[in-house]
Amino acid sequence: MNPKCEQYKVKMEKTIEVMKHEFNTIRAGRANVAVLDKITVDYYGAPTPIQQIASVSTPEPRMLAIQPWDASALKLIEKAILASDLGINPTNDGKIIRLLFPQLTEERRRDLTKEVKNMAEGGKVAIRNIRRDAIDHFKKAQKASEITEDELKSLEKDMQDLTDKYVKEVDAESGKKEKELMEL
Secondary structure, X not given: OOHHHHHHHHHHHHHHHHHHHHHHOOOOOOXXXXXXXOOEEEEXXXXXXXXXXXXXXXXXOOEEEEEEOOHXXXXXXXXXXHHOOOOOOOEEOOOOEEEEOOOOOHHHHHHHHHHHXXXXXXXXXXXXXXXXXXXXXXXXXXXXXXXXHHHHHHHHHHHHHHHHHHHHHHHHHHHHHHHHHHOO
């Protein structure tokens, strides 16, 4: 592959990483620590991720246990979880907050699958935008006589190959997440 395509390849890889992270924040009936990634606690006036002020574990397949290092943060964590869009009521025993993930209904599974498809489509659009930016950049370089027309054609082909590769990866990742969501 042409070294001029390398920076665009890195951007596409980052797009895939962001999309995978987004997929992990969708709860699939199983306890997954990543669902807490978007939730921040107002801890001493600063928005702080839960993982930075508490240990989070999965004692059972459908349960998360959150044990703050500072007992005064217990109520703050509980409040942040209630205020989030997680849709789970935390149980607080004075030392540990437990989140019990209920089995997903068929309708909720379908809704989440649609959400995954929308995220995947967003990832594909981002990858295509990177390809478009790269080709625009290469065309300007060709007009400025920095590269030849043959090099331009070669670069365009390399970018299309990269785009195809990463679009397939988006499809594979979204397929895995959809399968996970539809499992009972």
